[in-house]
Amino acid sequence: xxxxxxxxxxxxTARELPAYSSRRFLRVISISGLILTxxxxxxxxxxxxxxxxxxxxxxxxxxxxxxxxxxRGDWSPTTDMIITGIRLPRILMAGAVGTxxxxxxxxxxxxxxxxxxxxxxxxxxxxxxxxxxxxxVLPLTFGGVYLIPILAFLGxxxxxxxxxxxxxxxxxxxxxxxxxxGVAIGSVLMSITTYLTxxxxxxxxxxxxxLMGSFSISSWDQLKLISPYIAIGLGVIFLYARPLNVMQLDxxxxxxLGINVERTKIILMASATLITAMAVCFVGIIGFVGIIVPHxxxxxxxxxxxxxxxxxxIAGAILLILADTASRTMMAPSEISVGVITAFLGAPFFLFxxxxxxxxxx
Amino acid sequence: xxxxxxxxITLDYGRYPVIEGLSFQLCPGELIGLVGPNGCxxxxxxxxxxxxxxxxxxxxxxxxxxxxxxSRNELARIVGVLPQNPYLPETFTVSEVVILGRNPYLGLxxxxxxxxxxxxxxxxxxxxxxxxxxRRIGELSGGEKQRVTIARVLTQEPQVILLxxxxxxxxxxxxxxxxxLITHLxxxxxxxxxxxxxxxxxxxxxxxxxxxxxxxxxxAEGTPERVVTPENVREVFGxxxxxxxHPENNLPMVFMNGNHCRQKY
Numbered sequence: 001x002x003x004x005x006x007x008x009x010x011x012x013t014a015r016e017l018p019a020y021s022s023r024r025f026l027r028v029i030s031i032s033g034l035i036l037t038x039x040x041x042x043x044x045x046x047x048x049x050x051x052x053x054x055x056x057x058x059x060x061x062x063x064x065x066x067x068x069x070x071x072r073g074d075w076s077p078t079t080d081m082i083i084t085g086i087r088l089p090r091i092l093m094a095g096a097v098g099t100x101x102x103x104x105x106x107x108x109x110x111x112x113x114x115x116x117x118x119x120x121x122x123x124x125x126x127x128x129x130x131x132x133x134x135x136x137v138l139p140l141t142f143g144g145v146y147l148i149p150i151l152a153f154l155g156x157x158x159x160x161x162x163x164x165x166x167x168x169x170x171x172x173x174x175x176x177x178x179x180x181x182g183v184a185i186g187s188v189l190m191s192i193t194t195y196l197t198x199x200x201x202x203x204x205x206x207x208x209x210x211l212m213g214s215f216s217i218s219s220w221d222q223l224k225l226i227s228p229y230i231a232i233g234l235g236v237i238f239l240y241a242r243p244l245n246v247m248q249l250d251x252x253x254x255x256x257l258g259i260n261v262e263r264t265k266i267i268l269m270a271s272a273t274l275i276t277a278m279a280v281c282f283v284g285i286i287g288f289v290g291i292i293v294p295h296x297x298x299x300x301x302x303x304x305x306x307x308x309x310x311x312x313x314i315a316g317a318i319l320l321i322l323a324d325t326a327s328r329t330m331m332a333p334s335e336i337s338v339g340v341i342t343a344f345l346g347a348p349f350f351l352f353x354x355x356x357x358x359x360x361x362x
Numbered sequence: 363x364x365x366x367x368x369x370x371i372t373l374d375y376g377r378y379p380v381i382e383g384l385s386f387q388l389c390p391g392e393l394i395g396l397v398g399p400n401g402c403x404x405x406x407x408x409x410x411x412x413x414x415x416x417x418x419x420x421x422x423x424x425x426x427x428x429x430x431x432x433s434r435n436e437l438a439r440i441v442g443v444l445p446q447n448p449y450l451p452e453t454f455t456v457s458e459v460v461i462l463g464r465n466p467y468l469g470l471x472x473x474x475x476x477x478x479x480x481x482x483x484x485x486x487x488x489x490x491x492x493x494x495x496x497r498r499i500g501e502l503s504g505g506e507k508q509r510v511t512i513a514r515v516l517t518q519e520p521q522v523i524l525l526x527x528x529x530x531x532x533x534x535x536x537x538x539x540x541x542x543l544i545t546h547l548x549x550x551x552x553x554x555x556x557x558x559x560x561x562x563x564x565x566x567x568x569x570x571x572x573x574x575x576x577x578x579x580x581x582a583e584g585t586p587e588r589v590v591t592p593e594n595v596r597e598v599f600g601x602x603x604x605x606x607x608h609p610e611n612n613l614p615m616v617f618m619n620g621n622h623c624r625q626k627y
Contacts, residue, residue: 024473055538113451239470244459246465250449258438258466303453306473352497 015272027307034314041318042095045325046087050332053079064353079250083222093282094324095340096259096315098289100230100279102316105290106284106297106308107237107272110244111265112178119276122182123159126189128277129211129285131155137200149225152281156273159189211287213339226278233275234313240268242304248303288338288346289316321344363390363552364440365423366411371420373406373578380406381578385418386409388522390552393545395559395569399599402575403557405446408524411556412443424522438466442520445530446558448511452500456510459499463517485516488543504531512540514549523547524546527556529564537561541568562616566590567608574598590614 046058061083064071108117108124119125123152131151157360159290167174196212210217243264247254251261279286294308294317301307323341330336366388373381380403388394396404409415411422413429422429432440435579450459462496465480470570476483486492489509499507508531517522523544529537537596545568547553561567565572566586574582576598582589595603595616602619 120416242465242468242470246462248451248454249459249462252409252445253443255414255434256412256438256441256443256445257462258433260434288564298453300453303451306457344425 010149023176024090026301030301030307031310031314034311035320037149037323038095038314040251041321042091043077045321046092048225048325048329049082051079051082053083059068063170084177089223089329090215090218090324091221091321093223094215094222094320096227096230096280097215097283097286098293098316098318098320099234099313099322100275100316101286101289102293102312103234103237103309104272104276105270105313106243106294106305106315107295108290109215110248110305110308111268111272113248114178115295116179116291119279120186120285120287120290121179123163123186123189124156124273124276125280125285126186126193127159128152128156129278130159130193130196130350132191133196137196145221146225149229149278150275153274156190156277156280157270159185160269161274164348166292167185207208210282210284213284213342214327214335214337215283216328216335218283222282229278230275233278236271237268237275238309240264241309244268244309284339286291286320286342287340289319292342293319365389366522366552366554366556367423367426368411369421369423369571370497372409372416372418373403373410373415375406379578381410381416384578385420385578386407386583388556390521390554391548391570393404393548393555393557393568393570394574395565396575397436397524397556397559397562397565397598398575398581399616402598404575405526408443408445408526408556408558409577411524412441412572435466438518441522441524442515443560444511444515444523446526446530446595450499450507450510452498454499455528456491456502457482457486457495458501459510459570460491460513460517463514481519482513482517486511489513490518490539496596505533507535508532508552509536509540512543520553522554523556525555528561529559529561537564544568561609562595566613566615567611586613 043055043058046062047053047055055116057073057079060071060073061071061080063071065084104119104124105117108119108122109115111117112122126215129152131154132148134155135148135151163178163181163185166185167177169177193211243254243259246257246259247261249257254261276290294312295307297311297315301311319342320338323345324338325344327336327338327341368386368388369385370383370385371381372379372383374611380401383405386394389504396402396407406415410417411429413432413434413533417583424432424437458484461474461478461574464474467478468474478572483492486495489512491506492510493508493512494510499510502510508528512525512528515525525544528540528544532540542563544555544557548555557565557569569586572582572586572589573580573586574594581598582591583592590605591614592603595601595605604619605614606617607613608615
C-alpha cells in the first residue's frame with residue numbers, strides 16, 4: 001500500500017517536472033554530441049597543414065595503425081610520419097591541454113564561487129610555468145624530463161597556497177583580493193621565469209616560444225607523461241561534481257547539508273592545480289581557455305556541475321584543437337602563438353555572449 | 363526521533379563569549395521558541411547545534427552521542443537547519459536548490475532516484491512552491507526564497523529542525539503557513555524543533571516551550587504563559603508591555619507600550 005503511494009507520487013513528479021526526466025537524456029545527448037564534434041574536428045585538423053592530406057588517406061593511415069589490423073595503402077612513409085608522428089600527437093596534446101584548462105577553470109570558479117577565477121588569473125599557471133622552466137634550465141642530474149611535470153606541480157601548489165594565504169580575509173576569500181593577489185603574484189613569477197630564460201642563452205629560443213604557448217614541439221613522449229596525471233585529476237573532480245553544486249551555497253549551508261567543506265576544498269584544489277600544471281608544463285601559457293569555456297557552457301547548459309564539468313572538458317579540447325590548427329595554418333610555414341589565437345578569438349566571443357544574455361552568468 | 367541534550371556549553375567568537383554555561387534538552391515532538399534581543403546568542407546557539415560553530419566547553423549530545431562524533435553526512439540526515447539570511451546562487455533554479463537537500467543521502471557516485479525526486483516534490487508542495495520549480499533564484503522575492511530554503515530542509519527528512527527566524531521575510535499569511543507546517547511536522551512525525559524568532563506573539567501561539575535568552579544565558583524558560591510576562595519582557599528587552607490572553611485560545615499576546623528603560627529621543 002505504502003509502496004503504491006510512493007510510486008504514484010514518483011510518477012506525478014516525473015510528469016510535472018519534465019526538467020528531471022529529461023535531465024539525464026539531455027546530459028547523454030549533450031556529452032555525446034560534443035564528443036562527436038571533437039572527433040570530427042580532430043579528423044579535419046589532421047588533413048590540413050603545410051602538406052594537404054586527403055581525408056580518405058588520413059583515416060586509412062589511422063586504421064592501419066590499429067592493433068590487429070593488417071592493412072597497407074599507397075601512401076608514402078613521409079605522409080604516415082606527418083599524420084601519426086607530428087599531427088596526431090600535436091592534436092591530442094591540444095585536446096588534453098584544452099580539457100585540463102577547461103575543467104580547471106570550471107573547478108576554480110565553483111570552488112571560489114568567483115566567476116573570474118581562472119588558472120591564469122589566480123597565479124597557478126605562472127607557478128607551474130616557473131616550476132617547469134626551473135626544470136628546463138637547471139642541469140637535471142636525475143629524473144630528466146620526468147621531473148618536469150612534478151616541478152610544475154610543486155610550483156603551481158606553492159603559487160596557489162601563497163595566493164590563498166595572502167587573499168584570505170578572516171575566513172572568507174573575497175573576489176577582489178583573490179584576483180589582485182593572483183595577478184600580482186602571477187606577474188612576479190612570470191618575471192622570474194622570463195629572467196631564467198634570459199640567463200640561459202643556449203635554450204632561449206625553445207623556451208621563449210614555450211612561454212607564449214605552443215604545441216610546435218609536442219610529442220608522444222610528452223603526451224604519455226602528462227595524460228595519466230590529467231586523467232587522475234579529471235576523475236577526482238568529476239566525482240566531486242555534486243558536492244561542488246552544494247558548495248555553490250555558502251559554506252555554512254554546505255556543512256549543514258553534509259559536506260566536509262575543508263576536505264572537499266583541499267581535494268578539488270589539489271586536483272585542479274594538478275591538471276593546470278600538466279597543461280602548462282610542456283606547452284606553456286595559454287590564456288582564456290579556463291574562463292571562456294566554462295562560462296560558455298554555463299550560458300548554454302546552466303550551472304549544474306555534473307553537466308558543466310564534462311562539457312567544459314570536451315569544449316576545452318575542441319577550442320584548443322581549433323586554435324592550434326589555426327596557429328599552424330594561418331601564417332604557414334611560420335606559426336602564430338596559440339595563446340594569441342585563444343585571446344583573439346576567445347575574448348570577443350565571450351563579450352558577445354555576455355552582451356547577448358545580459359544576465360548573471362554565475 | 364532524536365533528542366538533543368545541551369550540557370553547560372560555552373560559545374565564543376575569539377575573546378567575547380556569546381553563550382555561557384547554557385543547558386537544556388530538546389525532545390521529540392517539542393517546539394521550542396528561542397526569543398531574546400539582538401546579540402543574545404540565538405544564532406550562535408543554532409550554529410553550534412549544527413556543528414558550524416565549535417563549542418568552547420561543555421557538550422552537545424544527539425541521542426546520547428557526542429555531536430563531534432557524527433560525520434557531516436550522518437548529521438545532515440538527522441539535523442536540518444534554516445540559517446539566517448542563507449545565500450542561494452542566483453542562476454540555480456528552485457528545484458535545483460531543493461534537490462541539494464538530498465545530498466546527505468547520496469554517495470559520491472549516486473544520482474537522485476525517482477524516490478528522491480518524489481521527496482523533493484512533496485517538500486515543494488508542502489511549502490507551496492511547486493509553481494516556481496523552474497524559476498531561477500534571482501527572479502524570486504525574499505519570501506519565496508525563504509520557502510525554497512525551508513523546502514530544502516524538509517527534503518533532508520530531518521528528525522531535528524533548527525530554524526533561525528523562518529518568518530523574517532514572510533507576509534502574515536505565509537508566516538502562519540510556515541508555522542502551521544512546522545507545528546504539523548512536530549506533532550505528526552515527532553520532530554524536534556528549535557526556532558529562533560523575534561515575534562513574541564507567534565512564539566506564544568505556536569511553541570510548546572519558550573526559552574528567553576539574555577546575554578547568553580537563559581533568563582526564563584517554560585510554557586508561553588509562564589515566560590511571556592510583562593516582567594520578563596521588561597527585564598530582557600527593556601520594553602514596557604501589557605499582556606492579554608488571546609480571545610480564542612487564552613495564550614498570552616503582547617501589546618507594546620514603549621521603551622521605558624531606554625534613552626528617550
